Amino acid sequence: MTDPRLTPLAASLPSTVPFVGPEAQERARGAPFIARLGANESNFGSSPRALEAMAAADIWNYGDPENFDLRAALAAHLKVDTANIMVGEGIDGLLGYIVRLFVGPGDHVVTSDGAYPTFNYHVAGYGGTLHKVPYVDDHEDPGALFAKARETGAKLVYLANPDNPMGTWHSGATLSRALDDLPAGNLLVLDEAYIECAPSGTTPDIPADDPRVIRLRTFSKVYGMAGARVGYAIGAPAVIDAFNKVRNHFGMNRAAQAGALAALADQPYLRTVLDQIDAARARIAQIARANGLTPLPSATNFMAIDCGGDGVFARAVLDGLIARGIFVRMPFAAPQNRCIRISCGTSADLDAFAKALPGAITDARGG
Amino acid sequence: MTDPRLTPLAASLPSTVPFVGPEAQERARGAPFIARLGANESNFGSSPRALEAMAAADIWNYGDPENFDLRAALAAHLKVDTANIMVGEGIDGLLGYIVRLFVGPGDHVVTSDGAYPTFNYHVAGYGGTLHKVPYVDDHEDPGALFAKARETGAKLVYLANPDNPMGTWHSGATLSRALDDLPAGNLLVLDEAYIECAPSGTTPDIPADDPRVIRLRTFSKVYGMAGARVGYAIGAPAVIDAFNKVRNHFGMNRAAQAGALAALADQPYLRTVLDQIDAARARIAQIARANGLTPLPSATNFMAIDCGGDGVFARAVLDGLIARGIFVRMPFAAPQNRCIRISCGTSADLDAFAKALPGAITDARGG
Numbered sequence: 145m146t147d148p149r150l151t152p153l154a155a156s157l158p159s160t161v162p163f164v165g166p167e168a169q170e171r172a173r174g175a176p177f178i179a180r181l182g183a184n185e186s187n188f189g190s191s192p193r194a195l196e197a198m199a200a201a202d203i204w205n206y207g208d209p210e211n212f213d214l215r216a217a218l219a220a221h222l223k224v225d226t227a228n229i230m231v232g233e234g235i236d237g238l239l240g241y242i243v244r245l246f247v248g249p250g251d252h253v254v255t256s257d258g259a260y261p262t263f264n265y266h267v268a269g270y271g272g273t274l275h276k277v278p279y280v281d282d283h284e285d286p287g288a289l290f291a292k293a294r295e296t297g298a299k300l301v302y303l304a305n306p307d308n309p310m311g312t313w314h315s316g317a318t319l320s321r322a323l324d325d326l327p328a329g330n331l332l333v334l335d336e337a338y339i340e341c342a343p344s345g346t347t348p349d350i351p352a353d354d355p356r357v358i359r360l361r362t363f364s365k366v367y368g369m370a371g372a373r374v375g376y377a378i379g380a381p382a383v384i385d386a387f388n389k390v391r392n393h394f395g396m397n398r399a400a401q402a403g404a405l406a407a408l409a410d411q412p413y414l415r416t417v418l419d420q421i422d423a424a425r426a427r428i429a430q431i432a433r434a435n436g437l438t439p440l441p442s443a444t445n446f447m448a449i450d451c452g453g454d455g456v457f458a459r460a461v462l463d464g465l466i467a468r469g470i471f472v473r474m475p476f477a478a479p480q481n482r483c484i485r486i487s488c489g490t491s492a493d494l495d496a497f498a499k500a501l502p503g504a505i506t507d508a509r510g511g
Numbered sequence: 512m513t514d515p516r517l518t519p520l521a522a523s524l525p526s527t528v529p530f531v532g533p534e535a536q537e538r539a540r541g542a543p544f545i546a547r548l549g550a551n552e553s554n555f556g557s558s559p560r561a562l563e564a565m566a567a568a569d570i571w572n573y574g575d576p577e578n579f580d581l582r583a584a585l586a587a588h589l590k591v592d593t594a595n596i597m598v599g600e601g602i603d604g605l606l607g608y609i610v611r612l613f614v615g616p617g618d619h620v621v622t623s624d625g626a627y628p629t630f631n632y633h634v635a636g637y638g639g640t641l642h643k644v645p646y647v648d649d650h651e652d653p654g655a656l657f658a659k660a661r662e663t664g665a666k667l668v669y670l671a672n673p674d675n676p677m678g679t680w681h682s683g684a685t686l687s688r689a690l691d692d693l694p695a696g697n698l699l700v701l702d703e704a705y706i707e708c709a710p711s712g713t714t715p716d717i718p719a720d721d722p723r724v725i726r727l728r729t730f731s732k733v734y735g736m737a738g739a740r741v742g743y744a745i746g747a748p749a750v751i752d753a754f755n756k757v758r759n760h761f762g763m764n765r766a767a768q769a770g771a772l773a774a775l776a777d778q779p780y781l782r783t784v785l786d787q788i789d790a791a792r793a794r795i796a797q798i799a800r801a802n803g804l805t806p807l808p809s810a811t812n813f814m815a816i817d818c819g820g821d822g823v824f825a826r827a828v829l830d831g832l833i834a835r836g837i838f839v840r841m842p843f844a845a846p847q848n849r850c851i852r853i854s855c856g857t858s859a860d861l862d863a864f865a866k867a868l869p870g871a872i873t874d875a876r877g878g
Contacts, residue, residue: 195566207738393528
């Protein structure tokens with residue numbers, strides 16, 4: 145048997161997954177999790193109207209490859225032109241297309257050390273060279289990112305605002321000022337997956353036509369439709385249209401298209417979710433403090449909790465939570481990996497977390 | 512404003528779509544189609560159990576990135592190992608991954624002139640060089656395909672059995688014999704999207720571990736779930752595992768995973784669909800003959816109808832059908848483009864087709 149004749153690039157890539165799913169962990173432990181607080185899904189569910197729309201979709205039909213209705217609705221909602229909007233298979237899918245369009249062997253890309261690993265996965269997958277700058281005080285550092293882009297001649301810079309996994313954020317004004325230092329010809333990939341939970345003023349006030357930036361948003365977080373796989377990009381028409389060169393035109397699930405349209409129209413439901421996120425953040429902070437840990441401020445639907453030790457200690461706390469049936473994740477890179485990351489959950493979810501945490505800490509301290 | 516700094520390959524690609532969707536045509540004509548008979552969707556719908564499973568899915572959760580349950584069920588159904596199965600975002604998505612893994616600039620690929628355009632789209636998208644061999648008597652020609660592969664040193668050969676858009680097929684025995692001539696190191700991409708409607712014996716009797724072949728199947732056709740975007744590949748473990756290097760690990764819709772699992776389990780429903788396809792093929796043939804046209808034999812859920820003229824005439828017939836609210840498509844390449852292609856539909860769909868066809872023919876003949 146001969147090995148498959150992969151391209152040299154493909155042959156060089158590992159068969160890895162950016163994240164192990166909770167289902168794989170459940171199979172390994174032989175029991176379901178009690179609370180699912182690790183993937184920043186929305187435990188408050190999705191709009192009943194979105195569920196109705198998904199159930200009513202004619203799933204025997206392919207979806208509209210132009211995503212016309214959803215793009216038009218998003219454009220109206222955001223007060224931009226339809227030509228500024230691309231819809232794709234979640235932010236993960238859109239990141240893959242962006243990297244494919246801009247990055248090949250020999251091209252440079254900049255991100256933060258400990259930022260979203262799936263972006264890094266795509267950069268490696270297309271043969272790009274990734275440069276990482278450190279977080280500063282648990283914040284991504286736009287100045288350092290853009291300076292590194294200038295130094296390396298990078299084509300893309302990735303920045304999430306608010307940040308994942310730390311939950312921290314910069315004001316839109318800070319980002320707008322920093323953008324003045326973005327080298328010409330560089331494209332800022334601004335991941336705004338959590339923007340709906342952030343304080344007003346977190347979105348930079350730049351026009352959708354600004355060719356320096358492409359923004360990414362999603363129905364996976366506050367809209368409660370992670371399993372539907374609907375993300376969208378906002379950018380200059382020339383960048384948006386480039387997706388049509390490479391995307392899987394019939395890749396969108398038809399029910400997901402209809403569900404996202406209905407979810408977007410149900411802003412009252414979204415507001416109830418944001419209220420529940422507020423309450424859950426307060427509760428997570430209270431639980432952390434009651435256990436002698438330090439919650440970080442958050443503009444997202446999750447909170448990072450500083451466990452007060454190093455990455456080994458935080459990992460031990462996390463392992464203790466997993467062993468007690470609480471699915472959580474943690475940052476990958478030091479010093480952020482002194483934290484664990486807890487998604488906002490229902491009262492029952494957070495009751496389970498509160499019950500499990502003391503034992504997990506005790507175990508981590510060696511009993 | 513500077514142009515986006517796309518890779519040279521991306522810059523060279525057009526912003527085209529392999530197929531215009533029926534929704535775009537409906538927007539252009541300002542009215543919905545009366546019958547949707549152009550995309551080989553299953554007008555007989557999907558299993559009620561699949562619909563229930565999709566509605567019951569926790570869409571706020573990401574899908575299992577390993578597609579564990581669906582892969583295991585497919586493996587059991589096909590009597591192969593789970594390591595022989597990869598699940599992806601429809602055959603279109605899987606084709607994209609396969610081309611990405613195997614084809615880069617300078618690599619050669621072989622297909623038939625007039626075969627599935629989305630495969631060609633992916634080959635162009637990754638910079639491969641495509642070679643086309645003609646159909647023979649409306650059949651793809653395995654001998655010519657494999658000879659061209661040998662001549663060009665191609666890495667991939669694409670072959671659909673049964674064929675789309677003609678509906679013709681080869682026996683599995685014919686394919687197995689032809690495989691002896693496949694050059695070493697070449698991978699046959701065997702698209703079996705329509706295999707469930709084909710006569711028994713159409714599947715070549717080769718083991719799933721055979722490294723020369725990767726087979727592609729789908730829930731979009733007879734299972735009636737085109738909008739869900741679930742396809743799967745059957746192949747040697749080394750080829751299957753390579754998908755993990757590049758795929759969008761969290762790309763599958765969670766409801767679609769559950770729906771496909773339920774649809775696979777509901778084989779009685781599938782048999783009722785196959786009976787309806789049989790009846791619809793007979794009816795389409797009867798309508799064609801009643802209008803002086805010639806239906807081609809079909810092993811799929813559609814039929815090609817020879818309009819008795821050239822491509823211009825068939826296009827005129829097709830345009831007349833579209834104008835009368837009947838969504839159909841036709842082959843792209845001569846001489847197959849003397850035909851139009853009609854998907855199997857319900858009695859009401861085919862009544863509408865029967866009603867529209869005489870006028871479309873009259874118009875095409877210049878009235």
